[in-house]
Amino acid sequence: MPKLTIDGKTMEVPKGATVIQAARAAGIEIPHYCWHPGLSVAGNCRICLVEVEGMPTLQIACNLLCADNMVVRTQSEKAKGGRADVMELLLINHPLDCPICDQAGECKLQEYSFRIGKDRSSFDFPKVHKPKHVRFSDKVMFDAERCILCTRCVRFCAEVAKRDELDIVNRGDRNEIAVKRGGELENDYQMNVIDVCPVGALTSMDFRFKSRVWFLENAKSVCSGCSRGCNVTVGSRWNRVLRVIPRENPHVNQWWMCDAGRFTYKGNDADTRLGAPMIRKNGALAECSWDEALDAAAKGLRDAGADLLALVSGRLTNEEMWLAKDVLAHLGTPHRDVKPRAFAKDDFLRTGDGNPNSRGAALLGIAPGTGGSGLTSLGSRAFRGAALFGEDLDDRPEALEALSKCGFVLVVGSHETETSRRAAHVVLPGVTPFEKDGTYVNVSGRVQRLARSVIAPGEAWPDWKILGALRARLTGAPAPRTPADAFAEMCAASPAFSGLPWNGLGEHGADARTPEPAGAAR
Amino acid sequence: MAYVKVKRRKLTFAERTYVAPIAKGMVTTLKHMLQLGGTERVTMEYPEQKWKLPDRYRGAPVLVKDAAGREKCVSCSMCEYVCPPRAISIIPGEIDGPVEKAPKVFDIDMLRCIFCGYCEEVCPEEAIFMSEEYELCGQTRAEMVFPKDKLYAMGEKFGRDGRTKDPVKKYDRLVSEAAAQGLDLTK
Ligand code: SF4
Ligand code: SF4
Ligand code: SF4
Ligand code: SF4
Ligand code: FES
Numbered sequence: 001m002p003k004l005t006i007d008g009k010t011m012e013v014p015k016g017a018t019v020i021q022a023a024r025a026a027g028i029e030i031p032h033y034c035w036h037p038g039l040s041v042a043g044n045c046r047i048c049l050v051e052v053e054g055m056p057t058l059q060i061a062c063n064l065l066c067a068d069n070m071v072v073r074t075q076s077e078k079a080k081g082g083r084a085d086v087m088e089l090l091l092i093n094h095p096l097d098c099p100i101c102d103q104a105g106e107c108k109l110q111e112y113s114f115r116i117g118k119d120r121s122s123f124d125f126p127k128v129h130k131p132k133h134v135r136f137s138d139k140v141m142f143d144a145e146r147c148i149l150c151t152r153c154v155r156f157c158a159e160v161a162k163r164d165e166l167d168i169v170n171r172g173d174r175n176e177i178a179v180k181r182g183g184e185l186e187n188d189y190q191m192n193v194i195d196v197c198p199v200g201a202l203t204s205m206d207f208r209f210k211s212r213v214w215f216l217e218n219a220k221s222v223c224s225g226c227s228r229g230c231n232v233t234v235g236s237r238w239n240r241v242l243r244v245i246p247r248e249n250p251h252v253n254q255w256w257m258c259d260a261g262r263f264t265y266k267g268n269d270a271d272t273r274l275g276a277p278m279i280r281k282n283g284a285l286a287e288c289s290w291d292e293a294l295d296a297a298a299k300g301l302r303d304a305g306a307d308l309l310a311l312v313s314g315r316l317t318n319e320e321m322w323l324a325k326d327v328l329a330h331l332g333t334p335h336r337d338v339k340p341r342a343f344a345k346d347d348f349l350r351t352g353d354g355n356p357n358s359r360g361a362a363l364l365g366i367a368p369g370t371g372g373s374g375l376t377s378l379g380s381r382a383f384r385g386a387a388l389f390g391e392d393l394d395d396r397p398e399a400l401e402a403l404s405k406c407g408f409v410l411v412v413g414s415h416e417t418e419t420s421r422r423a424a425h426v427v428l429p430g431v432t433p434f435e436k437d438g439t440y441v442n443v444s445g446r447v448q449r450l451a452r453s454v455i456a457p458g459e460a461w462p463d464w465k466i467l468g469a470l471r472a473r474l475t476g477a478p479a480p481r482t483p484a485d486a487f488a489e490m491c492a493a494s495p496a497f498s499g500l501p502w503n504g505l506g507e508h509g510a511d512a513r514t515p516e517p518a519g520a521a522r
Numbered sequence: 523m524a525y526v527k528v529k530r531r532k533l534t535f536a537e538r539t540y541v542a543p544i545a546k547g548m549v550t551t552l553k554h555m556l557q558l559g560g561t562e563r564v565t566m567e568y569p570e571q572k573w574k575l576p577d578r579y580r581g582a583p584v585l586v587k588d589a590a591g592r593e594k595c596v597s598c599s600m601c602e603y604v605c606p607p608r609a610i611s612i613i614p615g616e617i618d619g620p621v622e623k624a625p626k627v628f629d630i631d632m633l634r635c636i637f638c639g640y641c642e643e644v645c646p647e648e649a650i651f652m653s654e655e656y657e658l659c660g661q662t663r664a665e666m667v668f669p670k671d672k673l674y675a676m677g678e679k680f681g682r683d684g685r686t687k688d689p690v691k692k693y694d695r696l697v698s699e700a701a702a703q704g705l706d707l708t709k
Contacts, residue, residue: 095696099598099646100623129700132707133622209614209623212599 087117103200229442275458304385314355317438334372
């Protein structure tokens with residue numbers, strides 16, 4: 001275990017650690033472009049120069065192994081001067097088109113020019129110009145002039161996405177990043193190159209010019225695309241989600257997320273969003289007040305009683321599943337199920353299970369109980385009533401056909417679907433995962449916080465509020481006022497969550513108490 | 523706060539009749555009537571007569587184009603960010619050519635604008651200027667939100683010469699430099 005001193009702080013670090021890692025662990029930030037904690041060391045940008053006692057020249061901190069009795073200075077005049085000179089070199093041909101660059105505001109080149117160097121190049125000759133808007137695919141746009149050739153993107157594709165698709169072509173100041181063999185980027189994780197690119201050379205086609213990043217409101221949340229539950233930052237403006245980017249969590253997704261996860265927000269502003277509760281009158285759905293709709297829903301559920309089939313969406317939060325289960329227990333029905341949702345699987349992050357909270361459902365026992373039947377029995381068996389909490393059967397025409405024959409059908413959902421149009425007697429407008437707080441349990445048993453980033457349209461209520469109100473009408477139990485209330489109630493009653501603190505889940509979540517679901521699991 | 527009791531002077535009888543002050547006022551009026559103080563006027567026959575504005579007067583902010591008639595604004599949103607009363611709202615859009623970006627929507631709410639000139643100061647493209655226009659009125663609030671076209675028209679009409687018809691065509695230089703290196707940036 002080498003012991004070294006950085007800026008007067010003495011520390012002991014594990015063998016094999018580099019100076020930049022040691023400094024980071026000690027809270028000392030050394031500027032860096034090409035180094036990324038999740039990628040191999042390239043050592044080509046030279047901005048991480050530090051002074052080391054006894055060494056004649058400045059050293060790059062990202063590729064310098066810590067050694068015993070090493071004395072490192074990051075803030076000496078020599079080190080600062082070295083970094084300022086590197087900045088100057090990087091700016092020789094940089095176009096400095098920050099006004100039209102999407103990276104502005106979160107650009108390392110801007111930050112470091114501001115902090116350690118000049119904000120313009122002192123090179124008098126014309127700059128070397130390169131192609132400015134090159135499509136790498138329909139998701140990624142490349143600007144060769146802005147690229148500082150750090151090769152982070154190249155290394156990401158080769159090392160993390162395991163598809164060696166990018167490389168540097170040409171020589172000298174004509175160096176450029178290009179997709180190999182002139183093709184397009186194809187891997188399912190390609191949009192991560194946008195995040196790793198320290199400058200605005202790689203930008204998102206989807207987010208392109210939508211808004212400057214400093215206007216975004218950012219919510220630290222969890223992706224609802226699959227059961228991995230990658231940690232994300234959701235950026236929104238004008239009450240609209242504009243982008244979803246990964247957020248570091250060493251227990252779940254490290255620094256990455258898949259491309260599909262970034263587009264989960266797409267349906268959020270759809271025209272089919274439900275904004276008011278509806279009741280079917282004379283064959284047609286008509287808008288009504290919440291009280292009227294909730295009363296009708298409660299009556300329908302009570303009438304169906306133990307012969308009610310409940311489909312609880314694997315996209316609902318734990319709190320909502322818990323409330324739903326409480327309602328079903330009161331009605332005495334054992335017929336409950338979660339509709340499986342397919343999602344292409346790979347050997348990196350994508351789990352193949354499109355329900356972000358299947359694990360939560362299993363932990364809470366949302367599966368057919370003793371003597372109960374599930375989704376597959378719909379059609380072969382008649383139910384007096386059915387309740388779809390956040391679920392639809394649009395992709396299963398036969399099941400939908402059977403559903404529409406039920407005496408009473410309650411649909412709680414965020415969007416108008418074929419199911420709600422055809423089968424529902426009562427429709428209660430719920431919200432999407434971007435519009436509520438709650439918790440999900442990911443595939444490895446990590447309980448993680450979902451955070452609201454935008455406000456739902458019209459009179460839609462978050463599903464936990466709907467379920468709380470339904471339960472209050474059926475059992476008289478008080479409706480939780482916040483998702484935190486529902487969470488506390490759930491933790492007190494179910495061993496998998498016992499003692500977990502709502503506010504203590506932090507940014508990285510916590511492991512469920514009994515990660516393996518007990519008994520009734522499927 | 524401490525109270526201060528103001529001592530009022532007791533008025534004399536002559537003062538209380540108001541005869542003397544009224545007479546004094548009449549004398550002033552009469553002097554003006556007979557033009558005893560000379561003929562110079564301090565008022566103007568507005569709106570027939572217009573005020574000659576001092577050079578650094580800050581009227582309504584307007585948008586300008588460059589000498590080639592191209593929009594200079596690249597919707598960088600710096601002005602939107604800096605504007606203290608948040609009078610500006612911009613929705614950026616994509617365009618063809620080397621600049622890539624121009625505002626799709628550029629609104630200034632003239633009811634909100636406080637004519638501070640920050641937008642002019644912050645603009646990296648010298649696309650927005652404080653003009654000489656000070657006659658801003660309308661019947662509704664919506665009418666007072668000036669859209670992009672109107673702001674450009676005002677730029678044509680009320681812009682100050684030499685500032686708004688900018689001879690420096692930054693992107694022309696970019697394109698010609700690139701062309702000299704064998705690269706076509708106009709596509
Ligand atoms: S495109 Fe970005 S990440 Fe790739 S080499 Fe250039 S600057 Fe680095
Ligand atoms: S792997 Fe799953 S959780 Fe992660 S970003 Fe993709 S869809 Fe979202
Ligand atoms: S002059 Fe000031 S208040 Fe008016 S638009 Fe510009 S920045 Fe905003
Ligand atoms: S600061 Fe200038 S270039 Fe930027 S949006 Fe405003 S007017 Fe346009
Ligand atoms: S971060 Fe060390 S050389 Fe780039």
